[in-house]
Amino acid sequence: MRGKHIILGVTGGIAAYKSAELVRRLVERGAEVQVVMTASAREFIGPTTFQALSGRPVRDSLWDSAAEAAMGHIELARWADVVLVAPASADFLARLTHGRADDLLATLCLATDAPIVVAPAMNRLMWANAATQANVATLRSRGVRLLGPGSGAQACGEVGEGRMLEPQELADHLAMLLVDSGPLSGRKIVITAGPTREAIDPVRFVTNRSSGKMGFAVAQALREADAEVVLISGPVHLPTPPGVRRIDVESAAQMADAVQAELAGTAIFIGTAAVADYRPEVFAEKKIKKTQQRLELALARTPDILAGVAASADRPFVVGFAAETDAVERHAREKLVRKKLDMIAANEVGACKAFDCEDNSLLVLWDNGRAELPHSPKLELARALVRLIIERWQAQGGDAVGEHAGQTR
């Protein structure tokens, strides 16, 4: 979002308080944000907050001669790379549908050729009302993009659809929309994430402590870079990042099958999944009864999905992960060589490190190089890793159009 110009329209709704947080999320990503408020928005939140957070005086009137002299409303409409209205009230959606130009924000929406994105927020019955739904359908047909609304508890005490999406979600969606076509544009990338479950009997399984957070963050960062992302995930409790195609699996064998089925046309393969290394040798069709004092479970190796992809003909660029409890660099480099990977991202696990945490750090290795990505939130780390992957993939000529079958164009 660096250097992108965003007009953030704030209309009258209780969710307007969340827009302050939204400004922070957008500015944090390097965007320039100009807040434009409607008269009713000012009943919910003051412009000083937005001015402080965006570093620009808020615009709210067509008739402010000083502001118009600095940047007239038509210039402002041209300045925008995107207009995001959040929250978008029922009244604003109606005015937008009818092409009204009765205040600054509505006028800007008429006068801009930048994409318009709205994040509706209103009472569930106002949202469900036929008039609002007809307006929304018209706006959609004209190319206006809708983000949300989500459902849940509402400020009015009711529960249902009509909540504005959270600022972080809105910022993520917008980042995707603003991406310039980069080296990953349209390239297919397959990524595995999460743990696998290896069934013992119909009610029990062997698994591990992976939450899937790192893999999902990498999938999101790849999608932000405009790649076509296929996320093959074991059982996790995480929402699918916007724009990512997700395939859910349970066992290592199912994950291996799903990867095989998706491999054609894949430019880059990333294995972040904590695949179970062993599965119970036999699956008991019926629940095992606790009649014995000791029970031995014979285990058999699961297929190494990552090594399998790296050994395939016309292999894509292959990135592995390594979770190590000791001698991280030595073990990771040994894995890089043994599995014939192009790159490996290693981290230290154990004692509340890496698994199920929000933050992480990575040591990234390739044939004759290394990079340390410092401790940071997993999404930031994922973005830094994606930058490195792009660099190495390009250095290997992976982005040369049609050079080998691992590419989609």
Ligand code: C5P
């Ligand atoms: O050998 P180790 O399990 O430590 O290797 C970790 C890397 O290999 C990860 O990228 C993981 O996703 C991948 N892996 C795999 N299939 C397995 C075991 C590991 O793809 N059966």
